[in-house]
Amino acid sequence: MEHGGGLMSLYPPIANSDHFVSTTDRFACIVRYGMHDTVVINDRQYDVPMQGISRLKAPEIANVYNYIRSRWYPNLPPMSEAEVRKQLANCTKSGN
Numbered sequence: 776m777e778h779g780g781g782l783m784s785l786y787p788p789i790a791n792s793d794h795f796v797s798t799t800d801r802f803a804c805i806v807r808y809g810m811h812d813t814v815v816i817n818d819r820q821y822d823v824p825m826q827g828i829s830r831l832k833a834p835e836i837a838n839v840y841n842y843i844r845s846r847w848y849p850n851l852p853p854m855s856e857a858e859v860r861k862q863l864a865n866c867t868k869s870g871n
């Protein structure tokens with residue numbers, strides 16, 4: 776898992792994830808509130824819910840995003856704390 780590849784059908788990969796790239800506009804919501812629906816990521820289905828990590832504040836969520844970005848998605852732009860706050864203000868509580 777250290778390489779971001781996920782764990783079989785339990786945890787989706789963070790590396791090379793078409794879904795990750797298509798949901799950067801609600802990344803902060805997924806981290807804060809979790810994810811509870813069924814998603815298909817790189818042709819594999821995941822339906823184990825992810826719990827939200829509510830103790831992470833905006834700067835920490837930005838740091839997590841920017842770490843993932845710099846390690847696996849160098850072509851994506853970095854995310855500012857202001858962008859994280861903007862996303863958090865618009866989350867539906869299901870995180871999705």
Ligand code: HEM
Nearest residue numbers: 785786792794795805810811812813814821822823824825
């Ligand atoms: C800061 C830590 C974490 C971040 C940034 C994070 C990020 C994400 C993201 C972005 C997704 C959506 C999948 C995608 O877009 O590729 C996701 C899904 C998921 N995560 Fe996490 N996650 C974190 C921690 C965890 C932890 C600790 C667990 C389990 C113990 C977990 C389990 C899952 C599961 C099971 C899904 C799929 C949810 C579903 O099928 O609805 N995540 N995570």
